[in-house]
Amino acid sequence: MKKVPRNNTYLLILIFFFNVVSANSQISFEQILKNPNDLKLNLKYAKEQEDLGNFKSVISTLERLTSLYPENIDLKMYYLSISLRIDSVERTIQIIDEIKNSEQLTAEINAEIDIILQNLNNTANANENKWNGYIDISLSHTYHTNINNLSDSGTFYVSDSISNYATNEIENDTLEIPSIRIGGFKKLSDNSNINLNIGLSDTNQNKDKSEEKDLNSVFLNHNYFKDKNLLSTTFSFNKSNYRNQADINTINFGLRDKYSINKNHFLIGGINYTKNTYNQNNTFSTTREKNNYFVSGNIGYEFIFSNNKFLFDYKDGESKAIADQYGYKQEKYLISYSRYFDFGTFNFSKSFTENEYEIADTFVLSSTVRDDELDTTSISLNGELVNLYFLNKFKFFEDIYYNLSFSKIDSTSNILNYNYEKEIHNIGLTKRINF
Template structure:
């Protein structure tokens, strides 16, 4: 056993001495090609690639026309990801006339692989830099947001004009039922109504997924020919919104005080609960519940107004199909049912409304076409109108609308160049225009009519 250990020690020592001698021999005779290549092979086997590259670079400098040396150095450079060295060697090898077409093809493949890797590396670096910039901006924004108030306040100032072909809903036959008889029906048809309004709103951001919005507003309407639609209106509304991963929930309350100048004032209260469920990015389902009351201010000039007081409940279900990049197109289906009760039963009714709409996001704004049908069945006859006919109305309405901001219109026309200040102001100046046509068929003559309406409005929003 002792002899075996001594023999093993002597063998190990002899190997180390041999390696050291080989290195010393290189130092003594650096131009010996065979000796240097042997040393390079030994160092490659040991994984000492720096020594291999140094030796081969010295040999290629001594023997610049030796293509085999350059190919050997190229293989080592590829292993060590020395991109610049590889590209230099490839260029030298490709310029040589002493290599075969097969070698040229393999070198060209190495060149393509290196270029692809370099491009991928540059893309990765660019993506990393972009990610760092975004993260820094998000960090700055979150820091600023943490210092800012959770409240956002705004002011809306608006103007709207409505052009009516039959503002008074005069029947097509110009007749009506009254006290059991058929009599002439008169009234104003073509007319226009202008409305100015202002609204003050506030939004409180509770957290990243919920907020509360409040608003109070007032409006005043003037009619050109008639007077029935002239009124002053005050409104209040509040909404709580909560956003989940798949659901968007909102609860709203609104109060409206309508002071019709030549009729009784009315007060309306409405409460609604709505939810939107997003199955995925293309399919959404909507549902909602509503409760409401409508009461009139009965007085000596309006002695029967109380009989028109109503309270109602109802629900809505719908489906949205979103198509195209960024939900550019939307197809919506909706059904709404409301059950209205009244002090006088001839004012109570069931209303079924079906609608389908298509919306497209264009460079100028949102274009929408809607078709709806409504079936209204009243509970009992109004004996003052007809003792034999119970009122029933079936209506069909086509509506085409366009809404957006004036800033969108300007941006859609590259030939128009405006100062940034003006462009920013136009971004918060929104427009809304629509045209609708309604055909109403009723069991009573006075409710058989057609009408068209065109609306155009502008609203300026100011944040403060």
């Protein structure tokens, strides 16, 4: 995002708002949560956060207020004055468009807006061909309650016979994953942009060694805006170099369209292609049989209001492998809810997946064709550390992002090997360096 220069045109308006929100006591975020529609209280909170230099909290508060009071042009002008200081050109132009369409627009305000818009266009044209680069340095800690998917019964079929797991089989385990990613994004035109990054990560396992690997990745994304459509094309390549398993090369291509019915309702559709190639060698002499490709399509509906987002999605896909016992058809239903707070984004999702395999796996149970159902519940919270209430006075925490997540997977199958439950707990931090 490009930063825009500060503008002093609205000094009188700012003075007016500063007087409205002036008081002796400081407003806490908890008071705002209890009174989210109180205009005077929220303006006082925004002014106090501005004085502290917490402009992201100011932007978040004003964004919410302008959605609650869309006809208040003075509020939009205050929002614009803050956006001019610290926000992106795209966001600022959007606010200007809202002011331009306001019934309270006066000739004087319109003339001032035209000057600001011209300055923004000059700034955008001067930087149109500039790449915006970044480096992300991350560390995550992940705890699995059943990392090797051990069955609920503690037994499994192998060549039509039931067997027990080894006494030293690992169930609970943790992963430590440091990673670095270098990338950039560029505006190609008024309605398109491109994103590119390459990454490297190293997975270390505490007890077992089955998941240890280093991962090399490349990601490319192009977005194109046309009328009410946002068309997004993605390509990625991942090379997973396992220390105790066969290496895997994964290529993914996706095409997604988001159609805006209006500002609150969206239709989503897309197609996706994934190809996995296993590295067969003397140690892993038959792993080539697992080579596969997966083709899927999805359709969904998204509803956004205030700081809330609901998503309903359906996916249908099919995987084809060299050995038919690894091929399957898949149906997946997903429901998710997101809530945006000043301190971060909360997400809850629930998905139901059914995988129906093509033929029986004679190495497992030759009399039964595998059929799995997976019930997955996920909860996550992510945001920037500086937006947490007790850290917002320290600029050191700017551009450091946190991620907390929890997932529970309940797998039910007609073959006892694949009846299992597991939980995945994750905490991660990412430091972003922009250049």
